[in-house]
Amino acid sequence: MASERKSSTYPFASGGWGSVKAVAKILLQEKAPLADSRALMHQNKPDGFMCVSCSWAKPASPHPFEFCESGAKATAWDITAKRMTPEFFRVHPVRELLTWHDHDLEEAGRLTEPMRYDAATDRYVPVSWQDAFDAIGAQLRELDPNSVVFYTSGRASLETSYMLQLFARMYGTNNLPDSSNMCHESSSVGLKEAIGVGVGTITLDDFEKTDLMFFFGQNVGTNSPRMLHQLQDARKRGVPIITFNPLREPGLLHFANPQSPKDMLTPGDTQISTQYHQVRTGGDTAAMLGICKAVIEADDHALSAGEPRVIDVDFIREHTNGFEAFAQYVRDANWDEILRESGLQREAIEAAASEYMKANAVIAHYGMGMTQHRMGVQNVRMLVNLLLLRGNVGKPGAGPSPVRGHSNVQGQRTVGITEKPELAPLDQLAKQFSFEPPREKGMNIVEAFEAMLDGKVKAVVNLGGNLVRSVPDRLRTEPAWGQLDLTVNITTKLNRSHLVHGRDSYVLPCLSRIEIDRQAGGDQAVSMEDSTGCFHGSRGVAEPASPSIRSEPFIVAGIAKATFGARSTVDWDAWRDDYARVRAEMAKTWPEMFDDFDRRMWTPGGFPRPLPARERKWQTKSGKAEFMAPTSICEDPDMPVREPDSLRLMTLRSDSQFNTTIYNHDDRFRGIKGSRMVILMNPSDMATRALSHGDTITLQTIADDGVERRVDGLTIVPFDIPQGCIAGYYPECNPLLPLWHCAKESKVPGAKSIPVRVMRETAREAVL
Known part of the structure; x- marks a missing residue:
């Protein structure tokens, strides 16, 4: 009902009592035992476990409660008292479970036994670990290695990821896609081309030295709330924060620190954004171009007047390439086009430029609002252009800051999870x-599902994640997944990808990172890399959900050993029993990063990986940082909107969600209750289409590839979003996103700008 889907402006600061209540609620909901709930006191501590949610950095001197609302929800989800035993599967056949909501599947609890699909009964039935390993190994030996995909979710540790990439390459394939392909691959490509490294260059120390911060398309309040501590400290020092985001998000507006008695017991809070610009969806390149234009116009004036230069001339001369071509492109850029594409007023852009020109050290944070576009790589390159103009790369308090999502998604790439052979040692x-590793390029996520649609992929080894729900074009890709010969799922809970199963399918329950990992070599620890390029150790503290579940390294080692047998050159049993042996091999592969790793990974605050760009050493083709002139400031020049009344749909997450995991159906910050099947729309766009709050509509993708893509049953909610733009939840709106609608160079799905038309639910006719 419409009353259940009401939206209103969230009247409180992010954090505060709202977060405290949300944490208490999820602990009660999951019936977490008191002893296990105390695990929160060890979360993100130097001797504890790294959060299984986002990848934001751990400080060397942590707060007493070094976790946020999102991280607490993720922990409660893993330490739940609820169990999904073999009896559960005896009662519920797969055809029934396919009708359950995604939330209800995971809410049913932790898996406790290895299971295989039995077609005769349409149920998952228990299987011994060794029988599962032997059967999977036998099937893998029969398949062409290039028809098998090894997928890794962002929660897998460095040790597990290293083992999996070695297993895949010894097997004979570089088909090693991971969750980076879905989000920040545009950063990996764009940053590497521009500054020679595919990751951000800042650390937590830079927050204490910066003079200004930008935010582009990153909702810190729900995606990385612990960063709000650093932002609050910076604001108290008077550091301006300028935000470009289509929606006004509470986490980017005000913050009440739950660990501050003053913030909790008084009406006080901290204003986060000093300027907030609601850029049009897909208008980031245009907005940044406008800032650059204002800077270069000011510099041209200063040069002609004999005044101090605005740009960093010495840095540009010594450290960059391509400046003159870029500067001329900027001078020639048309303000009218910039304003039309960005959706902003010139005064707003010039206000941001004015602050930028006054600051000596600038950090630019960004998220998937920048990367999940057809021009996502160009967006990243444009952000680097902006930073290079005033030397804001490779100096204290400055640099690009791609804020990663999953807790070790950046680290997986560091230890070889990549489909690109040139990036692996x-x-x-x-x-x-x-052994002789394969040298041909493997498949990323989009390519793997394209090949799946063509019948060229026969099997997937799925280390975490929920690919069936997370990939675009679900109404096409889900049936293709169901035609696979083999699906192997290493997971903590049941999800849709396990139910849309291959002919042979295995669900192998693994330990959570929060749980104690007892092996023959003693209690084990793992490691990961955070969003700032620092490595950390992680040690579980809670009792395992079941004595029958196994660790991720144990499962990968078991499948690898069963696949290779005596011909393997790796002692998989030894690696399974003692992860220090894995780390020792990692140190041989990358001695500059992992030397003495067993000791250094327990450094409070982590220790940084070597990044030449931090020292202004540029591992690019020219040996310098590269400026780049945009090819177009239109979000998608290859797919222009063909209907004057079409809308740009962006998909987004709620505060009760982490990736495809849905903790409940509410979105507190956006005022949504009781349903995720909603569309946020500008009131003017509603009036133009004669729509009212609570009306039910269908969205249909505008594309000329002969495929009808639609989502029915969406309820209209008025919202403060730029005119011509709408927003809906991920993954509910994934069927609207064509698989081919992805970033040109990185193939990240273009989920932040999908051209759609609105149709009335009853008449199925377009609403103009």
Whole structure:
């Protein structure tokens, strides 16, 4: 009902009592035992476990409660008292479970036994670990390695990721997509081209030295709330924060620190954004171009007047390439076009530029609002252009800051999870393990599902995640997944990807990072890399959900050993029993990063990986940081909106969600209750279409590929969003996103700008 889907402006600061109540609620909901709930006191501590949610950095001197609302929800979800035993599957056949909501599947609890699909009964039935390993290994030996995909979710540790990439390459394939392909691959490509490293360059120390921060398309309040502590400290020092985001998000407006008695017991809070610009969806390149234009116009004036230069001339001369071509492009850019594409007023852009020109050290944070576009790589390159103009890369308090989502998604790439052979140390692996790695390019997520649609992919080894729900074009890709010969799922809970199963399918329950990992070599620890490029150790503290579940390294080692048998050059049993042996091999592969790793990974606050760009050493083709002139400031020049009344749909997450995991159906910050099947729309767009709050509509994708894509049963909610733009939840709106509608160079799905038309639910006719 419409009353259940009401939206109103969230009247409180992010954090505060709202977060405290949300944490208490989820602990009660999951019936977490008191002893296990105390695990929160060890979350993100130097001797505890790294949060299983976002990848934001751990400080060297943590707060007493070094977790946020989102992280607490993720922990409660893992330490739940609820269990999904074999009896559950005896009662519920797969055809029934396919009708359950995604939330209800995971809410049913932790998996406790390894299971295989039995077609005769349409149920998952228990299987011994060794029988599962032997059967999977036998099937893998029968398949062409290039028809098998090894997927890794962002929660897998460095040790597990290293083992999996080695297993896949010894098996004979570089088909190693991961969750980076879905979000920040545009950063990996764009940053590497521009500054020679595919990750951000800042650390937590830079927050204490910066003079200004930008935010582009990153909702810190729900995606990385612990960063609000650093933002609050910076604001108390008077550091301006300028935000570009289509929606006004509470976490970017005000913050009440739940750990501050003053914030909790008085009406006080901290204003986060000093300027907030509601850029049009897909208008980021145009907005940044406008800032650059204002800077270069000011510099041209200063030069002609004999005044101090505005740009960093010495830095540009010594450290960059391509400036003159870029500067001329900026001078020639048309303000009218910039304003039309950005959706902003010139005064707003010039206000941001004015602050930028006054600041000596600037950090630019950004998220998937920048990367999940057809021009996502260009967005990243444009952000680097902006920073390079005033030397804001490779100095204290400055640099690009791509805020990663999943807790170790950045680290997986560091240890070889990549489909791109040129990014993996293949020669070293060949020497180290006496085998010849494959040299041909593997498949990323989009390519893997394209091949799946063509019948070329036969099996998927799925290390975490929920691919069936997270990939675009679900109404096409889900049936293709169901035609696979083999699906192997390493997971903590049941999800849709396990139910849309291959002919042979296994669900293998693994330990959560929060749980104690007892192996023959003693209690084990793992490691991961945070969003700022620092490595951390992680040690579980809670009792395992079941004595029958196994760790991720145990499962990967078991499948690898069963696949290779005596011909393997790796002692998988030894690696399974003692992860320090894995780390020792990682140190041989990358001695500059992982030397003495067993000791250094327990450094409070972590220790940074070597990044040449931090020292202004540019590992680019020219040996310098690269400026780049945009090819177009239109969000999608290859797919222009063909209907004057079409809308740009962006998908987004709620505060009760982490990726495809839905903790409940509410979105507190946006005032949504009781349903996720909603569309947020500008009131003017509603009036133009004669729509009212609570009306039910269908959205249909505007594309000329002959495929009808639609989502029915969406309720209209008025919202403060730029005219011509709408927003809906992920993954509910994924069927509207064509698989091919992805970033040009990185193939990140273009989920932040999908051209759609609105149709009335009853008449199925377009609403103009």
